[in-house]
Amino acid sequence: MTQQTDWCKFPPALSEDDLAAALAGDAADALTAHLAACPSCARRLETLRRELSVLDGGLRAGMFRQGCPDVDALADYAAGGLKLDAEIGIDHHLSTCLRCSTEVSWLREALAAPATQTQPARRPAQATEPFERRLVRQLQRIAGTLRPIQLQHALRGETSTRAFSADFPGGQAFMELTPRDAGQRLTGQLIFDEDDAAWQGAFIQIFANGALAATALIDDMFEFAGDLTGDGPITLNVTAMDGRQLELGVGS
């Protein structure tokens, strides 16, 4: 018996199992009564409680997430961008680490590409076209002027709908403006010389007399439509999914 247990007011002193039961809330009435009446055993209980708490906290602080891959490695793993040996290492870690497994599932959900958008694969750095030239090409504005064309019903004397067409590098544009009770209805279509999916889903800003009058999106048939609130010369700014821009101006 240690010196401490010799100080028990009501010997025999409580055993460590008794003290552990008291900590766990499993103390019998007699045990609880002893602790209430014996300062020595109560101090021993408190010492045990504090030491277990120190150990628990110290171990958690000293071991917290040790051996877990850093967040960037997990993100690369979730995106499938790791080399095989690194991937196998993380596979093995995930088999026992619930924290990392949860983080990987979050990353996979967040990093997944939207269903309506395609992302170009990362190709090796040995591209034939310098990056700056590719960037300039993508940011380049393509311009075209829409000129009036005569529609069949206009030939029959129906003149309310106006039609326009334009040639621009890589394609053509067709557009009709139909007066409505309030404003005008614009419908149109872009036709490209080569299949260019980057223009599907492109965002169109329609300006009338310099002010934004409507917006629209190009659908998968390369058609678009919008209801204009303003009047005057019309300009279309079309921004493709890859950043290219097409600007079409229509005379009044």
Place this chain on the structure above:
Amino acid sequence: MVHFPGFEATQEPSPDVFVNIGFGKLFDRLGPKNFRQFETLPAILAYLKKCVITSVLQQLRKPALDELDEGHPDPGGFAPNVEYDQILQRLRQLLPSPDDQRLADLRFRQDMKPAEIARTYPQIWPTARDVTVALQRILRALRKDRELRSRFGLPEEGTGEV
């Protein structure tokens, strides 16, 4: 708009702070050499998204450390950067049972709460109380080890001072 399940756990009112951190990471990492590896603008934007998301994860790993430091009394002489491998080796010597070793990993390394552990391994610890009882038994066993007591600043057993 990107939905990231971990964002709610940060309890931040808005993602702006993580967006700013993400831009900072992008600026730091995207030097002239690395910039040329990106073929398109969408690829750069995808990398930016990754920077923002990983900044959220980094933040989620931090508060737990702060709680660990605040919630426990200073043991006196405790070195904050205790060597993990030495502790792990000692734990494996003191806890031969595979279930005890697993519980030690779940609690001390992964910082899981008893309720979480019981939910994940009900076949071993059916309730949170079973986890708590098992943890107390483990800690009582570890408490008797002189090396661990010394490492975490506890006096020699029996002196009664903490």
